[in-house]
Amino acid sequence: MTLIVEHWLALSGPRKAVLLFVLMAVCTGIGWLIWIVPVTQQIADSGVQLNIQRTQWQQQQAHWLRLRQKVSELEQQHLCAEQSATVFSAQRFSRDVGGIILRWGIQGDGGKAELNLSLPWEGVSQLFTALAGEPVRLLGFQLQADEGEQVSVKLELEMMDASDNVVDVVGACAGQQ
Known part of the structure; x- marks a missing residue:
């Protein structure tokens, strides 16, 4: 060191x-x-x-x-789904039958309405079954074949209680087909 x-x-x-x-x-x-x-x-x-x-x-x-x-x-x-069947809803009805609403409107105060739908041919059989469960009376209908697998259906309806229906239903179910 x-x-x-x-x-x-x-x-x-x-x-x-x-x-x-x-x-x-x-x-x-x-x-x-x-x-x-x-x-x-x-x-x-x-x-x-x-x-x-x-x-x-x-x-x-x-x-x-x-x-x-x-x-x-x-x-x-x-x-x-919970919407009451005592009131006719065009959106709910078209969804149930698998169709698309083309036109919907109530004519006058008598509770008469017209609903035009476009749906597949398979949906025609469901159409009348679903209509039987609705609070409406069918006055007349027309079927017209569209291009492809679609058919146009025109339903003339009479509402059981027209005061509960609105011409253009816009609510929770609007837009659901």
Whole structure:
């Protein structure tokens, strides 16, 4: 040990400065490896975790949005299914027979109405069965073949209680075919 100290004391000023500089550089490098590198790695890991959590949050928000839409659709379907059959609803009737409303209107105060539907040929058999469960009386009908597998049906109806019906039904079941 005394030999190292003697060599150190025997060195000139510039050599001592260079050796001190090298010693400080080595100590700085060791300090960097011990303290700074792990901290930078933790910061990088935190950034990655933050990005993962942000992505998961966005996926959860999208999932909740889809669930809310499904719930509102199911609620709307439930309301349409629960709609009373004591009041004639053109939307409900067309949905039940699998058709699309072309025109619907009540003519005058006598409770007479006209309903034009477009439906597949298979739906014609369901048409009269479904009409029997409605609070209307069939006065007349016309069938006309359309292009393809569709048929146009014109129904002349008499409402049992015309005060409960609206010409253009816009409610929870509007737009459901």
